[in-house]
Amino acid sequence: xxxxxxxxxxxxxxxxxxxxxxxxxxxxxxxxxxxxxxxxxxxxxxxxxxxxxxxxxxxxxxxxxxxxxxxxxxxxxxxxxxxxxxxxxxxxxxxxxxxxxxxxxxxxxxxxxxxxxxxxxxxxxxxxxxxxxxxxxxxxxxxxxxxxxxxxxxxxxxxxxxxxxxxxxxxxxxxxxxxxxxxxxxxxxxxxxxxxxxxxxxxxxxxxxxxxxxxxxxxxxxxxxxxxxxxxxxxxxxxxxxxxxxxxxxxxxxxxxxxxxxxxxxxxxxxxxxxxxxxxxxxxxxxxxxxxxxxxxxxxxxxxxxxxxxxxxxxxxxxxxxxxxxxxxxxxxxxxxxxxx
Ligand SMILES: [Fe+2]
Numbered sequence: 001x002x003x004x005x006x007x008x009x010x011x012x013x014x015x016x017x018x019x020x021x022x023x024x025x026x027x028x029x030x031x032x033x034x035x036x037x038x039x040x041x042x043x044x045x046x047x048x049x050x051x052x053x054x055x056x057x058x059x060x061x062x063x064x065x066x067x068x069x070x071x072x073x074x075x076x077x078x079x080x081x082x083x084x085x086x087x088x089x090x091x092x093x094x095x096x097x098x099x100x101x102x103x104x105x106x107x108x109x110x111x112x113x114x115x116x117x118x119x120x121x122x123x124x125x126x127x128x129x130x131x132x133x134x135x136x137x138x139x140x141x142x143x144x145x146x147x148x149x150x151x152x153x154x155x156x157x158x159x160x161x162x163x164x165x166x167x168x169x170x171x172x173x174x175x176x177x178x179x180x181x182x183x184x185x186x187x188x189x190x191x192x193x194x195x196x197x198x199x200x201x202x203x204x205x206x207x208x209x210x211x212x213x214x215x216x217x218x219x220x221x222x223x224x225x226x227x228x229x230x231x232x233x234x235x236x237x238x239x240x241x242x243x244x245x246x247x248x249x250x251x252x253x254x255x256x257x258x259x260x261x262x263x264x265x266x267x268x269x270x271x272x273x274x275x276x277x278x279x280x281x282x283x284x285x286x287x288x289x290x291x292x293x294x295x296x297x298x299x300x301x302x303x304x305x306x307x308x309x310x311x312x313x314x315x316x317x318x319x320x321x322x323x324x325x326x327x328x329x330x331x332x333x334x335x336x337x338x339x340x341x
Contacts, residue, residue, distance in 0.1 A: 013037065013038060013039050014038050014039070014059040014060065014128050015038065015039040015040070015041070015056070015057070015058045015059050016033045016038050016039065016040050016041075016058060016059065016060050016061075016062060016124065017040075017041045017042070017043060017049060017052055017053065017058035017060070017061045017062070017085070018030050018033065018040060018041070018042045018043070018061075018062050018063075019042070019043045019044075019045070019046065019048075019049040019061060019062070019063035019064060019067070019072070019075065020042075020044070020063070020064040020067070020090075021044055021045060021064065021066075021067045021068060022064070025064070026042050026044065027042070028117065029062060029115075029117070029120065030042055031117075032117035032118075032120065032121055033062075033121070033124070036121050036124075036125075038124075041056070041058065045067055045068065045069050045070065046063075046067060046069060046070030046071070046072070046074065046075035046078075047069060047070060049061065049063065049075060049079075050075070050078060050079075050082075053079065053082075053083045053085065057083065057084075057085065058083075058085050059085060059086065059128065059131060060085060060086045060087070060088060060108075060124060060127055060128060060131070061075075061076075061079055061085050061086070061087050061088070062087075062088045062090065062120070062124070063075055063076065063087065063088070063089055063090065064089075064090050064091065065089055065090065065091035065093070065097065066091060066092065066093060072089050072090075072091070073089075073097070073102070073105065075087075076089060076102075076105050076106070076107050077105050080105060080106035080107075086108040086127050086128075086130075086131055087106070087107045087108060088107070088108055088109045088111065088120075088123060088124065088127060089102060089107050089109075089110050089111070090111045090112075090113060090115055090120075091110075091111075091112065091113060092112075092113035092114075097110070108127045108130070109123045109126075109127060111123065155250070156203075159203060159206050159207055160206075162207055162210060163177055163178070163206055163207060165213070166207075166209065166210055166212065166213050169213060169217065169220075170212055170213075170217075170220050170221070175297075176209070176293060176294070176297065177205065177206055177207065177208060177209055178206065179293045179297070180205045180208060180286065180289045180290050181202045181203075181204075181206045181289075182202075182205075182341060183205075183289040183292060183293060183330070183333075183339070183341065184201050184202060184204075184205040184282075184285045184286050184288075184289035185198050185199075185201055185202035185205065186333055186339060187201075187285050187288065187289060187326060187329045187330050187333060188201045188202075188282075188285055190329040190330075190332060190333055190337075191285075191325060191326070191329045193281075196251075196252075197252075197282070199252070200250075200251070200252030200253075200254065200257075200282060201252075201257070201282045201285050201286065203250065203252060203254055204252065204254045204257035204258055204261075204282055204283075204286060205286055205289065207241070207245065207254070207258065208241065208257070208258050208261045208286055208290065209237060209241065210240075210241045210244055210245065210258065211236065211237035211238060211239065211240030211241030211242070211243075211244065211258070212241075213240075213244075214236075214237070214240045215233060215234060215236070215237055215240075216233070219233060219234060220234075235262070235270050235271065236271075238258065238259050238260070238261060238262050238270065238271050239259060239271050241255075241258040241259065242255045242256070242258050242259035245258055252282070253280060253282070256280055256283070257280050257282040257283045257286060259271070259272075259283075260272075260274060260279050260280055260283035260286075260287075261283050261286040261287055261290060262287065262290075263279045263283060263284075263287065264287070264320075264321040264322070265279065265284065265319075265320070265321060265322065265323055266320055266321060268321065269287075269321075276323060281323075281326075284322070284323040284326050285326050287322060287323075287326075288314055288322050288323070288326045288327060288330050289330070291310065291313060291314060291322075292307070292310040292311070292313075292314060292330060292334070293341065295307075295309055295310035295313060296310050296341070297341075307334065311334055311335065314327045314330060314331065315327065315331060
């Protein structure tokens with residue numbers, strides 16, 4: 001539970017809570033704090049301090065360590081767990097506490113008694129300054145995260161629009177890219193890739209056949225087998241896709257993954273005949289997802305071959321055409337986890 005600090009209601013003036021079982025010291029510090037223009041509350045022990053924090057919060061708590069009931073170390077720990085306040089600890093027995101241990105709890109500063117009020121106020125100012133800096137940095141980071149999220153959403157919408165444009169022209173593979181993207185993303189996840197990598201693979205999957213936009217419609221929807229010439233033209237879609245996308249600065253190598261999605265790890269794929277170790281992992285994932293999806297669904301020139309045949313195809317060529325880890329993850333999803341497009 002994090003508390004909202006109450007300094008706003010005190011006309012923007014920071015509020016300090018002083019905790020000490022010694023009354024004289026408590027008031028001496030309070031006087032110094034108030035003279036410096038800060039609001040101040042006092043508490044004579046840890047329990048009272050927590051109650052005040054609960055009720056009205058504070059920006060900084062200045063606390064003694066040796067106190068009956070709850071010592072300053074325990075109080076500091078509870079404050080760091082339950083409240084959004086900085087802590088400065090003060091002790092007459094500094095030798096008994098290691099600086100590292102105190103700082104480890106999250107305490108901002110540590111002073112030895114007898115304390116000079118001027119020194120304490122200087123340290124308090126530094127803690128308040130850092131607090132303001134951190135708060136401003138957090139606010140800036142939050143704004144930046146918000147802008148990045150908006151940009152990402154815009155990028156996704158643009159990609160969706162591109163997908164729609166392709167599918168308008170090639171209704172037969174309508175949905176193919178989306179389903180490949182879904183399966184490729186699930187395989188990437190199954191392989192333990194980071195969320196960022198998963199997002200990249202999914203994005204490349206969404207537009208991996210964008211180059212088909214440049215292929216004549218009668219080839220795309222031709223029932224029956226393609227001639228060698230037509231097949232040659234069809235194969236150009238990987239390079240065309242890459243050419244279309246390479247000017248876009250995606251946060252992932254989308255153009256390269258699209259270029260390589262028909263490569264096979266033994267070098268028998270196209271357009272470059274790359275080997276497994278020369279191909280992006282994302283492209284190897286797309287290759288498997290593409291084959292499985294294509295076999296599992298209908299095409300103008302043939303009925304669906306079926307998911308069983310698709311699984312047979314990737315197992316048979318595991319480690320030959322397709323990356324073995326990608327195949328294993330894909331089979332696990334389809335066989336054991338009941339993956340559905
Ligand atoms: Fe393709």
